[in-house]
Amino acid sequence: MIRVCPLADLARGEAKRLDLDPAVAIFHTEDGEVLAIDDTCTHQDASLADGWLEGCEVECPLHSSKFDLRTGQVDAPPAKRPVRTHQVTITDGDIYLTIASEQPNAPAGVDVEAGP
Amino acid sequence: MSTTSLPESLISTLPGIYYTDEAIFALEQERIFEQLWFCAARSSDLAGPGSFKTVQIGRESIIVSRNRTGAVRAFYNVCRHRGAKLCTEDSGEIKRAFQCAYHAWTYDLDGALIAAPNLTKMPDVDRSEFGLMRVAVREWLGYVWLCLADEPPSFEQAVMQTVADRLGDLESIEHYDLDNLSVGRRIVYDVKANWKLIVENFMECYHCATIHPELTEVLPEFTDGYAAQYFVGHGAEFGQQIEGFTIDGSPGMDRIPGISDEQDRRYYAITIKPQVFINLVPDHVIFHRMYPVAPDHTIVECDWLYLPAVVESGQDVSLSVELFDRVNRQDFDACERCQPAMSSRVYAGGGVLVPSEHHIGAFHDWVRAQLSDVT
Numbered sequence: 001m002i003r004v005c006p007l008a009d010l011a012r013g014e015a016k017r018l019d020l021d022p023a024v025a026i027f028h029t030e031d032g033e034v035l036a037i038d039d040t041c042t043h044q045d046a047s048l049a050d051g052w053l054e055g056c057e058v059e060c061p062l063h064s065s066k067f068d069l070r071t072g073q074v075d076a077p078p079a080k081r082p083v084r085t086h087q088v089t090i091t092d093g094d095i096y097l098t099i100a101s102e103q104p105n106a107p108a109g110v111d112v113e114a115g116p
Numbered sequence: 117m118s119t120t121s122l123p124e125s126l127i128s129t130l131p132g133i134y135y136t137d138e139a140i141f142a143l144e145q146e147r148i149f150e151q152l153w154f155c156a157a158r159s160s161d162l163a164g165p166g167s168f169k170t171v172q173i174g175r176e177s178i179i180v181s182r183n184r185t186g187a188v189r190a191f192y193n194v195c196r197h198r199g200a201k202l203c204t205e206d207s208g209e210i211k212r213a214f215q216c217a218y219h220a221w222t223y224d225l226d227g228a229l230i231a232a233p234n235l236t237k238m239p240d241v242d243r244s245e246f247g248l249m250r251v252a253v254r255e256w257l258g259y260v261w262l263c264l265a266d267e268p269p270s271f272e273q274a275v276m277q278t279v280a281d282r283l284g285d286l287e288s289i290e291h292y293d294l295d296n297l298s299v300g301r302r303i304v305y306d307v308k309a310n311w312k313l314i315v316e317n318f319m320e321c322y323h324c325a326t327i328h329p330e331l332t333e334v335l336p337e338f339t340d341g342y343a344a345q346y347f348v349g350h351g352a353e354f355g356q357q358i359e360g361f362t363i364d365g366s367p368g369m370d371r372i373p374g375i376s377d378e379q380d381r382r383y384y385a386i387t388i389k390p391q392v393f394i395n396l397v398p399d400h401v402i403f404h405r406m407y408p409v410a411p412d413h414t415i416v417e418c419d420w421l422y423l424p425a426v427v428e429s430g431q432d433v434s435l436s437v438e439l440f441d442r443v444n445r446q447d448f449d450a451c452e453r454c455q456p457a458m459s460s461r462v463y464a465g466g467g468v469l470v471p472s473e474h475h476i477g478a479f480h481d482w483v484r485a486q487l488s489d490v491t
Contacts, residue, residue, distance in 0.1 A: 022237065045234045047213035048251075052212055061213065062220045 003101055007034065010112040015058070017049035018097070022085060023050035026095065027069055035069040039081055042105045043079035083107040095103050105109040122468065129466040130480050134416040135310040135458035140487070141411040142175075144311075147486050148390050150174035150264045155276050155392045155405050157260045158299060158419060162188060169207045172407060173264060178251055179203050179214070180260055183225040188255060190262050191248035196229065197221045201246075214248070223248050252322045257294040257394075258421075259403070276384040277386055284349030289386075289394075292401055293470060297421035299398070300414075300433045305416040309451035310458065311336055311391070311408040312483065314416065317447050318385070318393045318404075320473045327446045330439055334358050334365055335383055350383030351396075361397040362435040363442065369433065371428045389482065395440065399423075400433075402440050408436070412455050417442060 010016055010028045015072075018024040023039035025048045033056065038045050047064040057075055059066045065079035072082040082105065086097040122128065134140055150439050156171045156208070161205035168181035170193055177240050179202065193202050195216040200221075217224045227248035235241065251324045252263040255369040261275065282287040307314060324338040325332060331337045335352040344452060354361070360368030361383065363405045371380065376399055384396040395402040407415040420437050427433075457463050468478050 017236070022159075039236070046231055046395065047236045050231045061222050062215075062233060 001089075002096050002097045002099070007090055007093050007095055010034070010095065011051060015049040015051075015053060017044075017047055020099070021107065022045070024097065024099070025058070026088070026097070027053055027058065029053065031055075034088045034090065034095055036088050037067060037069055037072055038083040038086075038104050040083075040104075040107065041065055041067075041079055042074075042081040042107050043082060044107050048083070055077070102105075125471055126468040127477050129316075129469060129476075130312070130483065131466045132458045132460065132463040134466075134483070135312060135455065136411050138411060140411065141310075141408070142484075143429070143487050145174035145407070147333035148174075148483075149408065151270045151486075152265075152390055153254070153263045153271055154390075155259050156180055156190070156262045158254055159188070159258050159260055159295075159426065160299065162260070163209075166211060167207075168203060169264075170203050171207065172260060172396050173410065176264060177287065178262060178264070179248075180253075180262065181210075181225060188253050188260050189226060190251035190253050190260075191223075191227050192251065194249065195221055196246045197220075197250065239273040256323065257403075258445045259294075259405075259442065260298065263296070278388050279386055279394075282348065282373075283384060285362045288349070288379070288384075289396070291376060291379060292372050292396055293374050294401055294403075294435070297372075297401060298424045299436045300330040300421050300427045301420040303418050303437075303444070305418065305444060305446045305448055307416055307451060308412055308434050309414060309448070310411055311406050311414045312479075313451040313454050313458075314406060314414055314448070315387065315389070315479060316473075317451055318387055319476050319479060322470060322472050323447075323450060327450055328361055328443055331443050334361060334439065351379065351384040354381040354383070360399065360436070361439060363438040364435065366435060368397070369422055369431060371398045372400075372423060382462055389479070399426075400436055404444075410459075416444070416448070 004026060012028050012030050012044055015025055015027045017039050024036055025039035026036045027111050030032050035057040039049050041048055041060040043065050044045050044062060045062055048058050048060060050057040051061045056069050057068060066076035067083050068075050072085040082102050084102060084104055091095045154173050157169050161169055162182045163185050165182050165186060168179055171178050178190055179193045180190045183189050195202055197219055200216050200218040202216055213222045213224055224230045227250055229243040229246045252268040254261045276286060279289050283289060321338050334354060336355045337352050344402060358365040362364060362368055380398050386394040391406040393404040400420055403419045403421060405417045409415060422433060
């Protein structure tokens, strides 16, 4: 379990990118939920923490793929594969993260030196 | 023409080449339109956050838009990555960000780089450093004014003082409350003439009795050939039988409440170099913006501004619009009549200005000074 930051440091509507390997995005929704997914869009390497949070969904800033923050599933293309979700707990006002054990879905070109 | 000396009544215009030459036009774009304050849009054209217009200023395409808080921002329409044009439409509304259609570099409404493919793998790339290049912005008289210069000249000196010099003081224009007037009509004119011919035409009234029968009917003193711009603070008075600034002299709309009694029944004209002309009459304001596109081609966008109640209630403004629309067409026809002759061998040395046009000589001196290498 990783201690992320005090809950008070992540305002509602905001997101935070954790520079882990692979990176994780933590969102504090307008409704007060704190949810974590892989930060990298599975379509092309972009930070979902830089994307647009709407309800319980994030839209990738690059090509508008949408992911459900609760399930990691793709709600809108062009992404096809889901991101992982990670377990978040709040203890004594701090956010803690437990990284999922399954393999992440990295976009093409990430972790591999490749071009078109 | 040879260099024979002119009789005292006459002074020379600019040589013909100033109205035709691509190199001189390019220099004007660089030294005038890309250096001075340029009136780019009516503030109300940018309705709210994310609404934008693209405007050509000199040789540059500029995006004007409103950020999240409603403040006006302007940027060069050039992606910082590989230079692709970000916005190709003349106007529109974006939801959240400007995004390049080439590699998807994405900028927020303040121009900061917020996302790009693999950006997180380049932590040394400063997102504000690689944001869109900003352009200086001012809002005044309900218009958005931009300046592309690295060090913009003082707006107060360059723009506001020009108005004060013409009208005698700045309060005189504030009486018309341009900030809060509404656009009742906009007409865009495509004029096949050099921008300076249009400025010169606007500055003098020697032509009024010949080409503006309707205008001289409303403003009889214009038949004398002395434009309102010849005297500081002078407004041309409506003729005795004239009830309003309309095509047939019939009454206009409700008078703008802030104007003084001295301003009632009078017409004022202001030129703000290099590309704005303003006409003030008791019930409306006519605001022209020029966009020079080529040595022989200028777009003129003209707004007729009225009290919001006049526009909201759908009152018929066509009689007042028609008067100056006709004046504009008469003027632009005259400019287009001059343009082809600018390249004539007999106009190589230019033409002449009569005494009531001598103040145009100051405009020519100004143009020459802007283009000269002397700083």
